[in-house]
Amino acid sequence: MKNLKFSVVVVLLMTAFFSYSQDVNLDMATERGLMSKTTSPKIQAQGSPYIDENFKPVKIPSFDTKVYLGRYNAYNGEMEIKVKQDVVIALDVNSADYEVVFVNDSKTYKSFNYTTERGISKKGFLVVVNSGENANLLKAERIKYYDKVPAMSSYQQDKPAKFRKESDVYYIQMKSGSVVHLPVKKKDLLKAFPKHSKAIKTFLKENKVKLSKEEGLAKVANYIGSL
Incomplete structure (x- = not known):
């Protein structure tokens, strides 16, 4: 005890x-x-x-x-x-x-x-x-x-x-x-911003943006922010 x-x-x-x-x-x-x-x-x-x-x-x-x-x-x-x-x-x-x-x-x-x-x-x-x-x-x-x-x-x-x-x-x-x-995949990215999907798709193509790189993600983020 x-x-x-x-x-x-x-x-x-x-x-x-x-x-x-x-x-x-x-x-x-x-x-x-x-x-x-x-x-x-x-x-x-x-x-x-x-x-x-x-x-x-x-x-x-x-x-x-x-x-x-x-x-x-x-x-x-x-x-x-x-x-x-x-x-x-x-x-x-x-x-x-x-x-x-x-x-x-x-x-x-x-x-x-x-x-x-x-x-x-x-x-x-x-x-x-x-x-x-x-x-x-x-x-x-x-x-x-x-x-x-x-x-x-x-x-x-x-x-x-x-x-x-x-x-x-x-x-x-x-x-x-x-x-x-x-999203870092093109399909998911366009789905996440449906109102601007066409514009984003065109931006990615015309600017040859690579979503696999942070440089490319920074470009598309800034573009989405302008819409």
């Missing part, structure tokens, strides 16, 4: 300490004007949920001029920021809008409200691929988690849980600010 009471006390103390540490981390972020939340629990699997495991120099222009270290968890859709040595928080896009610039990569992420290809409304980070006169081309970087697959027989081996990088999904930000899915 004494051992049980001791174990309960230890668990309570550890829980209190963990909660205190989380609160301190969030308070430190709040002091810098960053609306934040704790990062999601780590999952043990092959591969990585991050676009790049390494923390890299980033700026968050709308908040201050300080250079932080950051990385993007594409599986959870979380932008992790190291606000101090060993203190990492996730930016809370549901509480504020963010622009995060990866300084050395010339790569910018912004938080957007958008509608997925399945018609689901979301808010999260998208990469700004191109800023056009009539529309912006954005993309969602995706990493999926695949659970462990047990062996079907003693002659086979278990397939371990893993993260896998999936194809990027593209979007258009219109002048109105709305963000909609941009």
